[in-house]
Amino acid sequence: MSHRLPAPALLSESNYPTTNPKLVGWYDQQILNEKASRFVLMTTNRQFPAAVELNLDGLVGPTHHYGGLGLGNLASQKHRHQVSNPRAAALEGLAKMRLLISLGIPQAVLPPQQRPLVPALRQLGFGGTDATVLAAAAEEAPALLSAASSTSSMWAANAASVSPGADTADGRLHLTPANLVSQWHRSLETPFTTQFLGRIFADPEHFCRHPPLPAAIAFADEGAANQMRLAPSHGATGTELFVYGREPEARSAGRYPARQSRAASKAVARLHGLTQDRVVLLQQSPQAIDAGVFHNDVIAVANENVLLVHQQAFAEGQAALHTIRSCYETNCGASLTIIEVTEEDIPLPLAVETYLFNSQLVSLPAGGMALICPAECRDNQLVSDWLDRLLAGDNPVQAVYPVSVRQSMQNGGGPACLRLRVVLSEPALAAMHEPVLLSPRRLDRLETWVNQHYRDRLTMADLADPALLEESYRALDELTGILELPALYPFQRSSQ
Numbered sequence: 001m002s003h004r005l006p007a008p009a010l011l012s013e014s015n016y017p018t019t020n021p022k023l024v025g026w027y028d029q030q031i032l033n034e035k036a037s038r039f040v041l042m043t044t045n046r047q048f049p050a051a052v053e054l055n056l057d058g059l060v061g062p063t064h065h066y067g068g069l070g071l072g073n074l075a076s077q078k079h080r081h082q083v084s085n086p087r088a089a090a091l092e093g094l095a096k097m098r099l100l101i102s103l104g105i106p107q108a109v110l111p112p113q114q115r116p117l118v119p120a121l122r123q124l125g126f127g128g129t130d131a132t133v134l135a136a137a138a139e140e141a142p143a144l145l146s147a148a149s150s151t152s153s154m155w156a157a158n159a160a161s162v163s164p165g166a167d168t169a170d171g172r173l174h175l176t177p178a179n180l181v182s183q184w185h186r187s188l189e190t191p192f193t194t195q196f197l198g199r200i201f202a203d204p205e206h207f208c209r210h211p212p213l214p215a216a217i218a219f220a221d222e223g224a225a226n227q228m229r230l231a232p233s234h235g236a237t238g239t240e241l242f243v244y245g246r247e248p249e250a251r252s253a254g255r256y257p258a259r260q261s262r263a264a265s266k267a268v269a270r271l272h273g274l275t276q277d278r279v280v281l282l283q284q285s286p287q288a289i290d291a292g293v294f295h296n297d298v299i300a301v302a303n304e305n306v307l308l309v310h311q312q313a314f315a316e317g318q319a320a321l322h323t324i325r326s327c328y329e330t331n332c333g334a335s336l337t338i339i340e341v342t343e344e345d346i347p348l349p350l351a352v353e354t355y356l357f358n359s360q361l362v363s364l365p366a367g368g369m370a371l372i373c374p375a376e377c378r379d380n381q382l383v384s385d386w387l388d389r390l391l392a393g394d395n396p397v398q399a400v401y402p403v404s405v406r407q408s409m410q411n412g413g414g415p416a417c418l419r420l421r422v423v424l425s426e427p428a429l430a431a432m433h434e435p436v437l438l439s440p441r442r443l444d445r446l447e448t449w450v451n452q453h454y455r456d457r458l459t460m461a462d463l464a465d466p467a468l469l470e471e472s473y474r475a476l477d478e479l480t481g482i483l484e485l486p487a488l489y490p491f492q493r494s495s496q
């Protein structure tokens with residue numbers, strides 16, 4: 001294991017350092033200063049407009065369980081029907097959000113969805129009271145009850161595609177909620193996500209919200225998990241990379257069907273008003289999909305002028321990296337750091353198992369970058385040795401923070417899956433619905449709320465328990481008070 005250094009000093013407006021701290025190393029997931037409630041609007045390169053990257057994390061819901069529902073998702077298959085711990089899952093997510101805040105990075109929360117979603121089961125012919133619907137579904141079609149109870153909206157990287165105002169023709173932030181049509185349990189998220197994003201990014205002067213793409217497999221869209229952005233600085237005009245798995249008409253020849261369609265990626269780039277020569281469309285390697293890379297964010301992560309990518313990510317291999325570099329360097333007039341991990345460094349199955357590439361690569365307010373990786377990366381010798389070499393190398397990554405999000409990992413969701421990145425200018429940030437932005441105090445409140453309402457053990461049989469539905473709805477009702485979003489959930493608007 002590598003050397004360990006103390007966590008860096010807190011960054012706030014009052015003690016914003018002017019030079020990079022020289023602390024390079026691994027850090028424990030601990031928060032030294034609980035007063036970290038302010039963040040700095042930053043630009044790591046002062047020739048560009050200031051902007052922040054907001055991380056909008058999905059909060060795990062009270063019915064978190066292991067349904068084995070994820071297509072081509074090895075962890076979800078492996079943990080199918082194991083006993084889950086919704087309380088631990090939600091607290092792990094909140095602890096990660098707290099870490100981001102302590103680093104001076106703005107953080108917001110995407111609330112869990114109404115689950116079990118009884119109206120979705122009614123649509124499939126289950127009738128009677130809510131309790132009867134749950135009992136009949138459990139008896140006749142337990143997989144449907146599991147899908148209607150999934151808290152998969154926690155993986156906010158799949159909530160939408162996002163293009164910051166610096167990249168778009170009209171200078172507004174553009175958002176397209178993902179239709180998630182590849183899997184029924186995930187497609188159930190889209191209406192709520194669309195409504196929620198509409199409420200927190202309401203001001204048309206700053207935000208342009210598109211409806212989800214048509215709900216057809218030809219336009220299958222899984223959002224920002226298949227989108228990366230490279231830019232000299234968050235506030236500068238960037239190059240957006242869209243990664244697709246399937247051609248519109250092609251049927252998958254591989255073991256697992258590809259989820260993102262090319263037509264969807266192209267439509268999102270078009271809708272967001274991106275200049276064509278600043279867009280790179282890339283095909284995922286079908287071999288990687290078959291090895292469990294069901295989204296691009298399982299094999300690559302980008303931040304500002306750095307791309308961390310596995311050799312096996314793209315169908316075109318080295319040629320894809322060449323295209324990315326030349327597009328970026330021509331358009332952004334700056335050089336790009338590509339950190340390519342070879343098969344010899346970390347074999348693809350180990351990359352999938354440890355979710356190294358599902359780390360969050362974030363810019364620190366004082367300069368430099370931090371990698372927030374799954375604890376599983378620290379616990380694997382080969383990956384942790386590679387991370388040591390990363391820290392020692394000539395690149396902006398100066399800190400590695402292993403975080404435990406095990407409950408989510410067991411369903412195939414690492415740190416990066418849990419968050420949607422939204423780059424915002426200062427006025428756009430000010431125009432957002434403020435109560436979803438987290439401070440340590442708001443995080444305390446959410447932790448108390450989780451401890452009050454969430455069970456610490458859930459089996460598949462528990463999903464049919466009408467008491468679980470009541471507990472969950474009661475919890476969500478209270479949450480809308482905390483986040484100041486009245487009548488957010490369908491059950492609050494009707495008798496359903």
Ligand code: SUG
Nearest residue numbers: 067068069070073076157225295417
């Ligand atoms: O779509 N898992 C999710 C995980 C999504 C991860 N997101 C990113 N890579 N961005 C999925 O496969 C499993 C649910 C279950 O099995 O209960 C699930 O839906």
